[in-house]
Amino acid sequence: MTTGTGPGTDAATAGYLLRLGDDALIAGHRMAEVVTRAPQLEEDVALANIALDLLGQARPLLTRAGELEGEGRDEDTLAYLRDEPEFRNCLLVELPNTDFAHTIARHLLFSCYARELYAALAASTDDVLAGVAGKAVKELDYHRDHAAQWTVRLGDGTEESAARMAAALDAAWPHVDEMFTADPVISAAAASGAGVDPAGLRPAWDSAVDAVLAEAGLHRPDLPPQAGPGGRGGRHGLHTQSFGFLLAEMQHVHRSHPGAAW
Amino acid sequence: MTLTGTAPAGPRQRFDAMISGEERIEPRDWMPDDYRATLIRQIAQHAHSEIIGMQPEGNWITRAPSLKRKAVLIAKVQDEAGHGLYLYSAAETLGVDRAELLDLLHEGRQRYSSIFNYPTPTWADVGAIGWLVDGAAITNQVPLCRCSYGPYARAMVRICKEESFHQRQGFEILHVLARGTPRQRAMAQDAVDRWYWPSLMMFGPPDSESAHSGKSMAWRIKRYSNDDLRQRFVDIIAEQVRALGLTLPDPDLAWNAERGHYDFGAVDWAEFTAVLKGDGPCNRQRIEHRRAAHADGAWVREAARAHAAKQADRAAAREAAR
Numbered sequence: 295m296t297t298g299t300g301p302g303t304d305a306a307t308a309g310y311l312l313r314l315g316d317d318a319l320i321a322g323h324r325m326a327e328v329v330t331r332a333p334q335l336e337e338d339v340a341l342a343n344i345a346l347d348l349l350g351q352a353r354p355l356l357t358r359a360g361e362l363e364g365e366g367r368d369e370d371t372l373a374y375l376r377d378e379p380e381f382r383n384c385l386l387v388e389l390p391n392t393d394f395a396h397t398i399a400r401h402l403l404f405s406c407y408a409r410e411l412y413a414a415l416a417a418s419t420d421d422v423l424a425g426v427a428g429k430a431v432k433e434l435d436y437h438r439d440h441a442a443q444w445t446v447r448l449g450d451g452t453e454e455s456a457a458r459m460a461a462a463l464d465a466a467w468p469h470v471d472e473m474f475t476a477d478p479v480i481s482a483a484a485a486s487g488a489g490v491d492p493a494g495l496r497p498a499w500d501s502a503v504d505a506v507l508a509e510a511g512l513h514r515p516d517l518p519p520q521a522g523p524g525g526r527g528g529r530h531g532l533h534t535q536s537f538g539f540l541l542a543e544m545q546h547v548h549r550s551h552p553g554a555a556w
Numbered sequence: 557m558t559l560t561g562t563a564p565a566g567p568r569q570r571f572d573a574m575i576s577g578e579e580r581i582e583p584r585d586w587m588p589d590d591y592r593a594t595l596i597r598q599i600a601q602h603a604h605s606e607i608i609g610m611q612p613e614g615n616w617i618t619r620a621p622s623l624k625r626k627a628v629l630i631a632k633v634q635d636e637a638g639h640g641l642y643l644y645s646a647a648e649t650l651g652v653d654r655a656e657l658l659d660l661l662h663e664g665r666q667r668y669s670s671i672f673n674y675p676t677p678t679w680a681d682v683g684a685i686g687w688l689v690d691g692a693a694i695t696n697q698v699p700l701c702r703c704s705y706g707p708y709a710r711a712m713v714r715i716c717k718e719e720s721f722h723q724r725q726g727f728e729i730l731h732v733l734a735r736g737t738p739r740q741r742a743m744a745q746d747a748v749d750r751w752y753w754p755s756l757m758m759f760g761p762p763d764s765e766s767a768h769s770g771k772s773m774a775w776r777i778k779r780y781s782n783d784d785l786r787q788r789f790v791d792i793i794a795e796q797v798r799a800l801g802l803t804l805p806d807p808d809l810a811w812n813a814e815r816g817h818y819d820f821g822a823v824d825w826a827e828f829t830a831v832l833k834g835d836g837p838c839n840r841q842r843i844e845h846r847r848a849a850h851a852d853g854a855w856v857r858e859a860a861r862a863h864a865a866k867q868a869d870r871a872a873a874r875e876a877a878r
């Protein structure tokens with residue numbers, strides 16, 4: 295349970311959990327899109343596994359967010375009945391699977407971040423979050439290794455694979471900073487001890503990613519962060535163009551049957 | 557394939573004795589050419605069915621109507637990929653390789669189960685496939701756990717455990733829909749109506765017309781005839797459909813106390829033949845999806861091979877420098 299230090303604490307923690315839950319939900323959804331389309335059968339299995347882990351992280355996070363919010367929203371209400379501006383995931387996780395290199399680049403940059411994040415959140419004052427984090431960190435160790443191995447294979451493999459991997463990193467890179475930027479909700483959760491300030495995770499992320507890129511013979515892209523209107527992005531509910539299509543597909547059956555149980 | 561050719565009296569007799577003694581044939585044992593060829597054809601077709609079978613339900617992963625159902629469905633599709641892997645490995649023990657078999661699938665020179673050429677237009681299809689298609693697969697496959705070829709039999713033991721889990725999940729999806737809103741109930745009934753007859757076709761043509769059955773029975777690859785297995789399946793689902801509160805679209809379905817079985821109507825074998833020949837609703841689409849995934853992944857597989865070769869060269873260079 296949260297250590298209640300004021301009326302705003304639960305709301306801040308709820309908002310924080312929503313950000314984490316949305317990151318996992320959308321990252322998992324994108325990963326699941328590749329299943330049946332992977333370059334080889336072993337990857338269909340591996341990517342499905344990763345998608346399942348991410349969904350398995352998202353569900354208790356969203357459930358807990360709904361409880362703390364106190365408006366009777368459960369995991370499905372949150373996943374299926376919110377509109378685009380209410381989703382709080384960072385933009386990196388919603389980037390499309392343009393090719394396998396794009397899938398791997400997104401997955402590497404996100405899992406290196408999420409792994410450090412959950413390692414820190416295992417000490418969260420919110421017991422539910424601490425529990426999810428303790429389990430997630432082991433899963434993310436595997437996700438990070440999987441992404442790192444493919445980054446190295448593609449970077450070191452052929453001229454074509456190296457070029458594709460470099461292009462994919464370029465596409466994802468402008469969305470890195472957002473993961474490490476605290477908005478007021480994240481700052482409040484960090485102050486209460488339920489969350490952590492993501493800026494503190496950056497050095498560990500830098501060294502993990504740099505090590506992978508070095509082994510892959512790839513350069514760290516020299517690209518500035520994407521500029522959002524008024525500095526706004528995913529944490530404010532302002533998403534990339536493909537996100538509306540993702541939600542339309544994800545939500546349409548649930549929304550077509552209001553109030554139905556599945 | 558090295559252990560072939562004219563059989564010396566010894567090995568052939570040993571093989572026959574092992575078969576009649578219900579012993580398992582293992583990859584190193586001598587086996588007749590046509591036993592090997594029959595197994596390769598059957599195991600490859602089975603493996604192809606597992607991976608093509610990922611598609612009809614796979615296209616519902618992104619639309620599953622609850623997070624719980626989405627998780628269960630991802631896990632199911634993942635299991636089917638795993639089944640494909642076990643079965644390609646079992647086929648490889650007979651001297652063929654997966655890449656070669658995939659090429660044959662992509663070129664339309666080897667088959668997969670025709671059932672996967674039917675479309676999945678609604679969420680209820682995910683339930684109907686689990687209940688009827690996985691259900692029919694189990695009825696077919698449980699006897700294969702005792703198949704004379706060891707690697708195939710062992711793969712089937714593992715697979716059957718997971719298939720029965722799939723069948724229960726499919727039943728549960730339909731059970732919830734059947735007790736849901738009128739539209740959900742209608743969706744469930746519609747899906748059962750569409751999958752009932754194709755699921756009966758999964759057991760293959762009637763015994764009177766089954767081309768490969770005789771030898772497969774003698775070799776203890778197959779243990780029950782197509783019609784026997786079909787009957788066994790009908791007897792199961794005719795009972796289960798009542799628990800669902802749905803009906804099967806077969807006016808001739810009725811308990812026959814004399815036979816101790818359910819009677820059922822005539823399967824439309826003309827439809828079966830048309831779908832088998834490639835004229836079903838999704839034949840082209842299923843193969844095209846597989847070909848596209850394989851072609852899109854070619855540069856990835858090539859990169860993995862190139863990286864492995866470079867790694868080996870680097871290791872050899874380090875070794876030489878010592």
Ligand SMILES: [Fe+2]
Binds near residue numbers: 606
């Ligand atoms: Fe299967």
Ligand SMILES: [Fe+2]
Binds near residue numbers: 636690718722
């Ligand atoms: Fe199955």
